[in-house]
Amino acid sequence: MRTPSFSFQVLWTRLAIYLVLIAFALYFLMPIYVMVITGLKPYTDVSVDRMWQLPRGLYLDSFAEAWGRVAPNFGNSVVITVPSAIISSFIGSLNGYIFSKWRFRGSNTIFLLFLVGMFLPYQGVLIPLVQTLQAFGLYGKLTGLIFIHCIFGIPITALMFRSYYQGIPDELTDAAKIDGCGFFGIYQYILLPIAAPAFAVVLLWQFTTIWNDFIIGIIVLSNPNLAPINVAVQNLAGSFTTEWNIQMAGAFIAALPTIVVYLLLGKLFMRGLLAGSLKG
Amino acid sequence: MASAQTRLSQAAARKRKWHINRDLLLAIVVLTPSIIAVAVFIYSFIGWTFWISTVNWNDALPDYTFVGLKNWLTIFKGTRFQTDLRNLVMYATGFMTQCIVIGFLLAALLDQRIRGEAIFRTIYIFPFAVSAIVTGVAWRWLMRPDTGLNLLLEQVGLGFLKSRWFSDPTWGMLFITIASSWQFTGYIMALYLAGLRGIPGEIKEAAQMDGCNTWNLYRHVIIPMVAPVTFTAIVLTGMGAIRLFDIVAAMSGSGQAFSTDTLAFHMFEQTFTANRFSISAVLGAFMIILSAFLVIPYLRSVRREIY
Numbered sequence: 001m002r003t004p005s006f007s008f009q010v011l012w013t014r015l016a017i018y019l020v021l022i023a024f025a026l027y028f029l030m031p032i033y034v035m036v037i038t039g040l041k042p043y044t045d046v047s048v049d050r051m052w053q054l055p056r057g058l059y060l061d062s063f064a065e066a067w068g069r070v071a072p073n074f075g076n077s078v079v080i081t082v083p084s085a086i087i088s089s090f091i092g093s094l095n096g097y098i099f100s101k102w103r104f105r106g107s108n109t110i111f112l113l114f115l116v117g118m119f120l121p122y123q124g125v126l127i128p129l130v131q132t133l134q135a136f137g138l139y140g141k142l143t144g145l146i147f148i149h150c151i152f153g154i155p156i157t158a159l160m161f162r163s164y165y166q167g168i169p170d171e172l173t174d175a176a177k178i179d180g181c182g183f184f185g186i187y188q189y190i191l192l193p194i195a196a197p198a199f200a201v202v203l204l205w206q207f208t209t210i211w212n213d214f215i216i217g218i219i220v221l222s223n224p225n226l227a228p229i230n231v232a233v234q235n236l237a238g239s240f241t242t243e244w245n246i247q248m249a250g251a252f253i254a255a256l257p258t259i260v261v262y263l264l265l266g267k268l269f270m271r272g273l274l275a276g277s278l279k280g
Numbered sequence: 281m282a283s284a285q286t287r288l289s290q291a292a293a294r295k296r297k298w299h300i301n302r303d304l305l306l307a308i309v310v311l312t313p314s315i316i317a318v319a320v321f322i323y324s325f326i327g328w329t330f331w332i333s334t335v336n337w338n339d340a341l342p343d344y345t346f347v348g349l350k351n352w353l354t355i356f357k358g359t360r361f362q363t364d365l366r367n368l369v370m371y372a373t374g375f376m377t378q379c380i381v382i383g384f385l386l387a388a389l390l391d392q393r394i395r396g397e398a399i400f401r402t403i404y405i406f407p408f409a410v411s412a413i414v415t416g417v418a419w420r421w422l423m424r425p426d427t428g429l430n431l432l433l434e435q436v437g438l439g440f441l442k443s444r445w446f447s448d449p450t451w452g453m454l455f456i457t458i459a460s461s462w463q464f465t466g467y468i469m470a471l472y473l474a475g476l477r478g479i480p481g482e483i484k485e486a487a488q489m490d491g492c493n494t495w496n497l498y499r500h501v502i503i504p505m506v507a508p509v510t511f512t513a514i515v516l517t518g519m520g521a522i523r524l525f526d527i528v529a530a531m532s533g534s535g536q537a538f539s540t541d542t543l544a545f546h547m548f549e550q551t552f553t554a555n556r557f558s559i560s561a562v563l564g565a566f567m568i569i570l571s572a573f574l575v576i577p578y579l580r581s582v583r584r585e586i587y
Contacts, residue, residue: 017389024386025403031418031462032410034428038421048427052435095314102307108586110315112579117322119515119575121523123547124568125325127332127561130551132325151317158314183303183310212411214526215544230413234530237417244421251417255410262409266402269409273470 032252039063039249046245066236066249072225073232074253077211079142080228084149085206091150092157092202093195097187099158100165101173111162117155122215133220145220145228149210156209157202160275164198165191197268204265205272208258229254326568332561340555347558355562363538364546367453371542372521374457375464379517380510382461383468388498390469391476401473405466412463416530419459420446423531446532452539460527464520468513475509476502508581515578522570543567 038046039062041055067074099111122129129148130139138144168191176186217228224235233247233254240246262269333352336345355361386404390397407415422428423445430442445455479502487501503510525544528534534541534549543563550560 017392017394021386021389021394021400024382025400028403028407028462028466031407031415031422034422035414035418048424049431051427051431091314094310098307098311102304104304104308110311111586112583113323114314114318115579115582116575117318119519119571119578120322120326121519121544121564121567121571123523123525123544123564124329124571125322126329126547126551126564127557128325128328129321132321148321151321154314154318177303183306208409212413214411214413214529230411230526233417234413237420237530247417248421251414255414258409258411259406262406263402266405270401270405270470273405273408273467274474 035248035252035255038244039066039246039252041245043243043245046243062243062245063249063253066246066253069236069246070229070232070250070253073227073229076142076226077229080145080149080217081207081210084146084153084210085203087146088150088153088157088206089199089202091154092161093192093199094187095154095158096161096163096165096198097191099162100168101170101186101191102183111158114155114158117152118159120152122152122219126219130219139220140222140226142221142226145216148216148220149206149213152216153206153209157206160202160205160272161195161198163275164195164201168194197271200265201268201272201275204261204268205275207261208269211258326565329561329564329568332558333565335558337558338556342557351558351562355559355566360538360541360546361543361563364541364543367539367541368521368524368543370451370453371457371524372518374454375460375521376514376517378457378461379465379468380513383465383513384472384503384506384510386465386469387472387476388502390473401470404469407463407465408467410463412460412526413530415459415463416527419462419527420531423455423459446540447536449536449539452532452535456528456531456540459531460520460524463527464517468517471509471513472506475506479505511581512578515574518574519571522567522574543570 034051037054038051040059042059042061045055045059095114099107133139133144133148136144138147173186173190176190181189211228212230213228214230214234217231221227221231224231227235233250236250237247334346334348336343336347336350338351386400390400394400424430425444425447429445433439433441443455444452446452448455483501483505484497487497492501523544524542525548528540528542528545532540534545543566547560547563547567550556550563554560
């Protein structure tokens with residue numbers, strides 16, 4: 001039998017745990033709260049001593065102004081992100097299929113050499129990258145940026161699809177091989193129909209990564225009219241130094257697509273996080 | 281498999297074998313463009329960067345005269361590079377500690393059959409969906425000396441904690457890690473949570489039956505069991521520290537007397553502002569060497585899972 005003091009102790013512990021969890025939840029929400037309320041205030045109301053207070057009314061002009069500034073870049077980001085995410089997922093689905101179901105001598109080594117690319121600091125290849133893109137006339141073009149995102153997506157997408165296909169028993173694909181199913185036949189009739197969850201995870205991961213990219217965007221696209229949204233948000237800070245309402249509204253617009261996708265598909269996002277670290 | 285083979289005539293077996301070989305060849309052909317892309321855009325470019333670091337290309341016009349380690353010595357002697365290294369150590373210490381300690385703490389607490397666990401988890405991880413630029417812009421506003429966090433601290437009676445945050449000429453870099461950990465801790469928490477869920481309940485029960493208290497359970501059983509996650513977390517946060525660029529660009533730039541400068545930021549300015557390509561290639565190559573210290577142990581651990 002448990003003594004009353006013991007259950008009190010349990011109660012206090014539970015209470016303390018919830019308090020810590022709630023405190024951290026508030027902490028993680030704080031920057032978004034400040035971003036949204038500042039974006040909803042008019043410039044005259046963005047005073048430093050009322051930073052934490054709610055706006056006096058619903059005021060959307062800062063968002064309208066910020067949107068007017070970043071809308072073309074938002075469009076650029078859509079044009080860059082959607083094809084890059086789709087193409088690199090497709091490439092990854094084929095590479096992952098080969099690395100898991102068509103092993104040949106050296107294929108594991110090649111896979112390991114691919115993985116190095118996941119950790120590459122882009123600064124280490126920046127100069128050759130610019131020189132090469134210039135040589136092929138792709139420098140400063142959206143197609144050049146899409147091309148680069150697809151290439152740098154090869155390691156992570158191959159890893160994610162490989163992990164997924166590993167879970168499909170080899171007996172299934174071996175039986176198909178015996179039945180005369182070829183390389184593309186197995187891919188098309190056996191793996192593709194059940195690969196929808198993997199595609200969703202990889203697409204989501206690539207969408208988030210490419211949408212949030214800043215460094216490759218400023219390296220490849222020097223023209224601010226072609227810049228993706230995160231570069232535009234950074235430039236916004238330069239042209240509206242004191243108008244924090246516009247800066248915050250612009251930042252929130254830039255963050256919105258990935259936040260919405262995350263809230264809608266949180267489970268898949270979690271799986272992407274785990275697959276992306278390989279130890280999932 | 282064996283019974284299937286006996287049922288086939290030898291001719292059919294030969295035909296099937298030929299098919300598999302042909303298909304294996306097809307697989308290699310399909311993989312080839314990716315192999316070429318990785319070989320060119322990753323491996324040859326790394327080599328190319330090292331080569332440029334040994335030539336004399338330090339203005340807009342290319343000059344491929346070999347100068348050996350001259351650029352490397354120029355960089356190593358420079359105070360900006362030395363400050364960058366100091367900043368890297370400070371940043372890595374602050375960033376890794378926060379992400380790993382808070383990440384593990386939150387995962388361990390969430391693992392206690394918490395009501396509303398999904399809501400907490402969603403809130404903790406969502407900053408990872410926010411870009412580093414947006415994170416930097418928001419935290420630059422929060423860390424303004426005349427408002428933001430300072431105002432909040434004053435209002436709750438903790439005014440003595442007021443700070444210049446990232447504008448502090450000595451500790452500025454440490455305050456940048458607050459912003460970047462805000463973004464990254466949720467990821468590390470998710471890794472730890474998955475690791476904790478993988479520990480069988482019997483192990484915890486057995487330890488508790490043996491009179492192990494909570495502290496000792498974590499100290500001697502659980503923390504050693506999630507060591508692989510800690511290793512992954514160290515690699516991921518360490519890589520983040522080496523290539524730190526976006527958040528600094530959005531928050532402070534290189535700061536007063538380079539107090540928040542980073543290797544990546546330094547390299548970027550040498551390339552696009554100063555056009556000193558060989559000098560900046562030294563910085564790029566140096567970053568590659570630093571990351572090798574994390575990537576190679578990581579690949580060795582991964583190799584065991586692959587083969």
